[in-house]
Amino acid sequence: TQLLEQSPQFLSIQEGENLTVYCNSSSVFSSLQWYRQEPGEGPVLLVTVVTGGEVKKLKRLTFQFGDARKDSSLHITAAQPGDTGLYLCAGVSYNQGGKLIFGQGTELSVKP
Amino acid sequence: DAGITQSPRHKVTETGTPVTLRCHQTENHRYMYWYRQDPGHGLRLIHYSYGVKDTDKGEVSDGYSVSRSKTEDFLLTLESATSSQTSVYFCAITREVTDTQYFGPGTRLTVL
Numbered sequence: 001t002q003l004l005e006q007s008p009q010f011l012s013i014q015e016g017e018n019l020t021v022y023c024n025s026s027s028v029f030s031s032l033q034w035y036r037q038e039p040g041e042g043p044v045l046l047v048t049v050v051t052g053g054e055v056k057k058l059k060r061l062t063f064q065f066g067d068a069r070k071d072s073s074l075h076i077t078a079a080q081p082g083d084t085g086l087y088l089c090a091g092v093s094y095n096q097g098g099k100l101i102f103g104q105g106t107e108l109s110v111k112p
Numbered sequence: 113d114a115g116i117t118q119s120p121r122h123k124v125t126e127t128g129t130p131v132t133l134r135c136h137q138t139e140n141h142r143y144m145y146w147y148r149q150d151p152g153h154g155l156r157l158i159h160y161s162y163g164v165k166d167t168d169k170g171e172v173s174d175g176y177s178v179s180r181s182k183t184e185d186f187l188l189t190l191e192s193a194t195s196s197q198t199s200v201y202f203c204a205i206t207r208e209v210t211d212t213q214y215f216g217p218g219t220r221l222t223v224l
Contacts, residue, residue: 009152033212042116042202042215043155088154092211099145099170100213102154 002027004091006103013079014111021074021106023089030092032065032072033100037086079110114214115139118203124222131190133219135203143206144186145213146170146178148199155202161186193223 005024013019023032031050035043047056049065049072056063060083062075072089086107090100115138125131135144143162147155157170159178167178175197177189190197203216
């Protein structure tokens with residue numbers, strides 16, 4: 001069974017601070033996706049990283065895929081209260097018909 | 113927004129009763145999925161479908177069945193609900209052009 005370990009599970013920081021969320025596995029994925037979820041809604045895709053070592057930026061969010069395609073990170077610079085939410089990583093598996101394997105999620109709270 | 117609706121949005125039921133959740137999509141996507149979301153577990157795949165009458169099990173399929181008699185509808189049935197099935201259930205589709213999953217708004221199910 002493929003697993004994705006996401007850490008930390010909870011993060012409470014002040015506005016303006018930086019943070020990093022990690023997603024690790026012993027398995028190789030064909031790609032890795034990051035989602036953001038607000039209360040009462042479904043997850044919404046932020047980015048997909050496909051190539052080992054790839055870095056993608058979305059405004060203050062930086063996503064990186066590990067060279068071996070087993071891990072990924074999400075870095076937020078100068079966090080704002082609007083960044084508050086649940087962040088989920090999901091790996092796309094080579095040998096399971098493209099189904100997503102989700103990490104446990106990181107609950108981020110950014111206080112003004 | 114991928115035209116996904118779920119019904120009901122909230123349901124409270126008693127242990128031992130049957131429950132059916134409905135997912136409806138308007139864009140004729142081939143792949144549809146049912147997930148459950150619980151604290152500390154992220155999203156876990158229950159069942160998925162790759163076409164009309166074509167379904168397969170996910171990682172947490174025990175106690176659940178599905179049916180897909182039309183492209184637009186994917187039904188999830190709990191034959192005899194148990195308290196361990198209290199959860200938030202999400203339906204998703206894959207938009208194949210971009211290989212991206214889009215999620216519905218979720219159904220909050222409470223089994224007393």
